[in-house]
Amino acid sequence: MLEDKNQERTSLADLGEFGLINHLTKHFKMYNSTTLKGVGDDAAVISKSEKEILVTTDLLVEGVHFDLSYMPLKHLGYKAVMVNLSDVYAMNGVAEQITVSIAVSNRFPLEALEELYAGIQLACDTYKVDLIGGDTTSSTKGMLISVTALGSAKKEDIVYRNGANATDLIVVSGDLGAAYLGLQVLEREKQVFQVNPENQPDLDSYTYLIERQLKPEARKDVPELLKEMEVKPTSMIDISDGLSSEIMHICTQSKVGCKIYEDKLPLDPQVISTSEEFNMDSTMIALSGGEDYELLFTVPIADFDKIKGNPNFSIIGHITEENEGMNLVTRANQEMELKAQGWNSFKG
Numbered sequence: 095m096l097e098d099k100n101q102e103r104t105s106l107a108d109l110g111e112f113g114l115i116n117h118l119t120k121h122f123k124m125y126n127s128t129t130l131k132g133v134g135d136d137a138a139v140i141s142k143s144e145k146e147i148l149v150t151t152d153l154l155v156e157g158v159h160f161d162l163s164y165m166p167l168k169h170l171g172y173k174a175v176m177v178n179l180s181d182v183y184a185m186n187g188v189a190e191q192i193t194v195s196i197a198v199s200n201r202f203p204l205e206a207l208e209e210l211y212a213g214i215q216l217a218c219d220t221y222k223v224d225l226i227g228g229d230t231t232s233s234t235k236g237m238l239i240s241v242t243a244l245g246s247a248k249k250e251d252i253v254y255r256n257g258a259n260a261t262d263l264i265v266v267s268g269d270l271g272a273a274y275l276g277l278q279v280l281e282r283e284k285q286v287f288q289v290n291p292e293n294q295p296d297l298d299s300y301t302y303l304i305e306r307q308l309k310p311e312a313r314k315d316v317p318e319l320l321k322e323m324e325v326k327p328t329s330m331i332d333i334s335d336g337l338s339s340e341i342m343h344i345c346t347q348s349k350v351g352c353k354i355y356e357d358k359l360p361l362d363p364q365v366i367s368t369s370e371e372f373n374m375d376s377t378m379i380a381l382s383g384g385e386d387y388e389l390l391f392t393v394p395i396a397d398f399d400k401i402k403g404n405p406n407f408s409i410i411g412h413i414t415e416e417n418e419g420m421n422l423v424t425r426a427n428q429e430m431e432l433k434a435q436g437w438n439s440f441k442g
């Protein structure tokens with residue numbers, strides 16, 4: 095789709111670096127009063143508030159983290175912002191600013207970067223964050239994109255990974271495994287397409303999965319909901335590498351164990367039907383498939399009534415003493431030790 099001959103192709107060299115940056119960033123709106131100066135000077139200026147500042151960065155590399163043969167550039171821009179905002183929300187914070195740094199080879203025309211920035215802008219407008227700077231350089235091969243997000247939270251509101259206590263409930267937002275299966279569907283279609291380019295894929299029964307892979311949403315609403323419900327999690331993390339590896343981070347850092355119940359894992363009907371089609375175990379996918387960008391957190395057992403019945407949340411287990419280990423209780427009521435099968439090892 096990128097190399098479509100009908101599309102206009104303006105060489106990046108024609109614009110020059112300053113023209114390019116200005117062209118890409120001039121339509122961005124500023125939403126936060128803490129942004130005093132955005133793009134255009136030697137450094138952005140952010141007003142220092144009474145709150146604590148949260149900072150997080152992710153680097154995405156073409157061929158490692160994304161494949162442009164099925165990832166439209168607009169979606170890539172959107173997703174690159176989402177993965178960072180998700181980290182700010184996982185600290186129970188509010189995201190306010192981002193910087194975006196890109197390295198691109200001359201195989202990309204201006205129109206490609208316009209698409210990338212259209213996705214970044216949609217993310218900024220939807221999540222009310224300000225693009226305040228970045229860096230632009232060339233690469234000999236492919237594209238790299240690095241986003242840094244800045245956010246804030248009151249000191250007493252920040253939630254770390256290390257505060258879980260035995261008997262706490264383990265809660266997850268949304269559902270699990272869909273983004274991983276979306277990737278499997280896209281990879282399969284890519285292979286079909288390589289064999290027969292005339293073949294029009296029928297993706298109707300996978301729409302939710304593909305959307306979760308190509309256009310993930312960070313759970314900005316979760317910190318807001320928790321505040322409304324007057325619940326402060328004892329620990330929290332976002333699910334980028336799969337439930338299993340994330341709950342292990344919480345347990346290791348909190349020096350506790352856990353029990354996760356297989357029959358409590360939230361699965362979309364498309365996850366169930368598509369994992370059957372791919373001959374994969376939906377529990378494995380929920381545990382080890384990555385990129386869901388849901389939030390995983392623990393709350394004191396006294397908050398049970400506040401969480402139960404809320405359609406945004408599923409209680410999937412509880413924290414135990416460290417010496418009990420980290421376990422999955424299967425539907426057959428057997429205990430299995432959780433394995434740190436993150437995204438990468440699962441993929442391999």
Ligand code: ADP
Nearest residue numbers: 115133134135136194195196226227228229230
């Ligand atoms: P310097 O040479 O001082 O690093 P640059 O020419 O790289 O300045 O950047 C000029 C301005 O444009 C700065 O505000 C910088 O943060 C911003 N900027 C540069 N590249 C990007 C980009 N890819 N996206 C957003 N802002 C950018």
Ligand code: MG
Nearest residue numbers: 228229230231
């Ligand atoms: Mg620079």
